[in-house]
Amino acid sequence: MRNDDIALWSLSEVADAIAARRISSVEATEACLARIEVWQPRVNAFLRLYKDKALAQAKAMDAELAAGKRRGPLHGVPMAHKDMYYRKGEISTGGSAIRKDWRAPVTATALEKLDAAGVVELGFLNMAEFAAGPTGHNVHHGHCRNPWDQSRVTGGSSSGSGASVAARLVYGALGSDTGGSIRLPAAACGVVGMKATYGRVSRAGAVARSWTLDHVGPLTRTIRDNARVLAAIAGHDPNDSTTSEKPVPDYEAALEGGVAGLRIGLALPKEGLVPLDPAIGAAVQAAADALGKLGARITPVTLPDFTALYRAAEVMVKCEAAAMHRPWMEKTPELYANQVRTRMEAGFFIPATQYIDALRLRAHFVKEFLSTSMDSVDAVILPAIPFPLPTIEETDTEQKGGPAVLKMVAGFTGLTRPFNTLGVPALSVPCGFDKNGAPIGLQLVGRPFDEALLYRIGHAYQGATDFHQRVPT
């Protein structure tokens, strides 16, 4: 019973309890392992579980603490990560069959930073094959299932990260986001997911989907937890030349600022790639109302032409993915899921000039977004997924391929992918449940490097609501 209680604590609560030596890292790790034993057969969140190694690590963290050494605010906290973060000498599948036995030559910078912070690594998590899929389907390792309703999708591509955090198997997990792959599983599983500004977190040692659009980030149960993990992994990295040298703020210190006086733009897109379901719109409107009651000034805003932003992102992803996957696509195409392979094939036929123009357009898109949608507001809120969560069966396009896959992908990522093109920070926070009892995600978007403000708004919202405290049974 005590174990289960500990597993239900938030990352910050358990980290602080370990620091105060009210509980040990071993106890927290055992609590997670006990829940994993029950939930793993239901949700298939883990691809590899390192039980003994994690317990040994936890024991070492306890010993360090007993000797007076605390590595930082994550000391002794059990986490697990999307199976695309390299750890030198260990298997890293990227959710694929192609790399099922492949061992990484280096350790990802994000993992090195979490190691230095004292995180205990429980294992590696299910994901869409090569981070290419917004639902959580995986034909090679088995589909990941939503803890709230195991017939429904988890969202992807960081499917195991969303499912494991929601089911309280881990206190937090790294995901990655090229078109929504942190925010979609966060929304679908009822947890918090941050896609920070492009360049805020190093991508070194993480499997690439698109070098230009990939973002590394955390999924957690609360905003405070998320702020704590992002602070640990953010910052310049000589191994990733696209990382910024801007100093990393103390995100947790800024959480309590409240929203009084903040100007928040509400966007409920009526037109676009996918129509907004009225119930989802109502949940986001209710979140805006809640923020308004806390003192924020809510005003309607118009978003830019998402179709252009979306298509530009598709050009970048397809060209870059086709280039990096070409050797495998030529030699062993049968080892890919159909929907993964077919989505990359157009990349061989897009002229280089179109790809370069898509890259050149990004600066213009950012300036337009900031000077229009964000001109008179501090942040924008909108839905993460525009419709109630579908079932795994409804979205299984593996046999269909081609246009059916593209339509399904566009449906999920229509409101998330544009912010990868823009590179601005975007956060998903749970804001309700749909008619089927599956979670709904509220997306908060800010100016470049304004993660602290998004966390501040999200924290105020979580202080006024309890969606993040509900646990799947």
Place this chain on the structure above:
Amino acid sequence: MDEILKLQGLKYDAKRLAEIAAEVEVLNDAVRKAAEARLTFDDEPAAFASVMEREARK
């Protein structure tokens, strides 16, 4: 299309090629239109990183 396939060293059947062609047409069209309205000779991809740094909240 045969020449493109030869240049790229690719093999696809006619049905799949038609699907890909339709997909590429949509993407190229969207980027071309966006570019026509915005891009000048001096635009370069690296401007994105500069804009992100410059447009951060002061």
